[in-house]
Amino acid sequence: MQLTPVLTRAWGEDRSWTLPAYERAEGYRGLRAALAMEPDEVVAAVKDAGLRGRGGAGFPTGMKWGFIPQGDGKPHYLVVNADESEPGTCKDIPTMMANPHELVEGVVITCYAIRANHAFIYVRGEVAHVYRRVLAAVQEARAAGYVGADVLGSGFDLEITVHAGAGAYICGEETALLDSLEGRRGQPRLRPPFPAVAGLYACPTVINNVESVASVPSILRHGVDWFSAMGTEKSKGMTIYSLSGHVVRPGQYEAPLGITLRELLDLTGGVRPGHQLKFWTPGGSSTPIFTAEHLDVPLDYEGVSAAGSMLGTKALQVFDETTCVVRAVLRWSEFYAHESCGKCTPCREGTYWVVQLLRDLEAGQGRAEDLEKLLDLCDNIMGRSFCALGDGATSPITSSIKHFRDEYVAHLGGRGCPFDPARSTRFADQLLGAS
Incomplete structure (x- = not known):
């Protein structure tokens, strides 16, 4: 299988983030194709292409668009979740830096399809350079007639607001992101009602990830069959x-x-x-x-x-064989404990206590029963927290114990970490034996 650069096709080009460079790479042709169609036809094309959400859950994008009620007399909104903060994830930020117009074009097409006249791009606050890059792209697009009143003479009006968050991991959860956009503390909402019915400002709202929205223009440029020819039967593109x-x-x-x-x-x-x-x-x-x-x-x-x-x-x-799995899981768990919003007890208390146990285990101060206690804590967090943060926090713990229980056991009995000789009593024992 070979690489298929589509979103990344122009990342290495000179000033790839500018409008002229994007237009040379077939930029905004997908928008012109979309405006020649009815909004419902655009939704159908994305459904037929098989595009699924690229932010994590993998929910069919066109189906999500189709949930928006039409003819309800309320304003509709698109919110782009650009609050990329999952440890190890770094695809949306380079996309917005190297190719922001792909995202902007996708935003315009999506808003046309769901009949929304205002879109928000929620960018992580720490990446100020990305915020400036996307904002400049929106301004370029507005000056060229791709955004604003009467887009390309179609009669369709669209305003795009680029919003900088304050750097909370929980705001990557879609309903917490909506609360943050509305000026409140970012915490998950109880569902139902779902955002498609009562989202931003209690109006119908579509929330999509950056890569999901940026993938839309290529479908309109090259066609449904082109996109669905890539990937697998149920995971296309x-x-x-x-x-x-x-x-x-x-x-x-x-x-x-x-x-x-x-x-x-x-x-x-x-x-x-x-x-x-x-x-x-x-x-x-x-x-x-x-x-x-x-x-x-x-x-x-x-x-x-x-x-x-x-x-x-x-x-x-x-990770190669030099990595201590217990230490790696501890670092991840510390992150989730720090980023828990504290709204629900299982996540707020559970993530705190798994960190305490993991610290003891990693330092060689744990006991044999701590492994079962860890699993019991994870069982009480899993499926009982208000949002997916709690579930996600348990995943590396339970799976690492499943695959590397022997390594956890090797930390017990006051012997410390076998991957860190300076902190392991095993190393001291070897030195004494050699002398």
């Missing part, structure tokens, strides 16, 4: 895989859904020389980890799910 960690050439690799990690490693130089793959994440740190035995799992929604994990954001973090 191309997507961006974020490869990081102990690999020769980390980076963003755009390929058809269904490629395997083995194939990606072959294309990118493999694991760093002299080392072997130990474990990896298929969709960021909130997904159950995989091991070397999963190298040939198809990286699509169905394949990864059947193997016991989730494709998520397609953040492939690769």
Whole structure:
């Protein structure tokens, strides 16, 4: 299987983020094609293409658009979730930096399809350079007639607001993002009602990820059959895989859904020389980890799910045999405990206590019963928290114990971490034995 650069096709071009460069690469042709169609025809085309959400859940994009009630007399909104913050995920930020007009064009097409006249792009606050880049692209598009009143003479009006968040991981959850946009503390909402019925300002709202929206123009440019010819039967099209960690050439690799990690490693130089793959994440740190035995799992929604994990954001973090799995899981757990919004007890209290147990285990101060206590805590968080943060926090813990229980046990009994000689009593024992 080969790489299929579509969203990434112009990343290496001179000033690829500017409007002239984007127009040379067939930019805004998809919008012209969409404006020649009825809005419902655009929704049908995205449905037929099989585009699924690229933000993690993989829900069919066209179906989500179709949930918006029409003729209800209320304003409709599009909200683009650009609050990329999942550990290991780094595809949306380079997309917005190198090719922001692909996103802007996708926003205009999406708004036309769902009959929305105002869109919001919610960008993570720490990446001020990305905020400025997207804002400049919107201004360029407005000056060229692609945004604003009477888009390209079609009679369709659209305003786009680029909003900078304040850097809370929880605002990547779609309803917490809506609360943040409305000026409140970012916390998940109770559903129903769902955003398609009562979202931003209690009006029908579509919330899509950056890559999902940016994938729409290519469908309108090249056609439904072109897009659906890539990928697998139920996971169609191309997507961006974020490869990081102990690999020769980390980076963003755009390929058809269904490629395997083995194939990606072959294309990118493999694991760093002299080392072997130990474990990896298929969709960021909130997904159950995989091991070397999963190298040939198809990286699509169905394949990864059947193997016991989730494709998520397609953040492939690769770790070799020098990595302590307990320490890695502890670092992830500390992140989720810090980023818990505190709204619900299972997540607020559960993530705190798993960190305490993991710290003891990693330092060699844990007890044998702590492993079962960890699993019991995870069981009380899973499915009981208000949003998916709690579920995601348990995934690396339960999956790592499943695959590496022996390594957890090796930390017990006051002997510390076997991967850190300076902190392990095993190393001291060896020194004493040698003398």
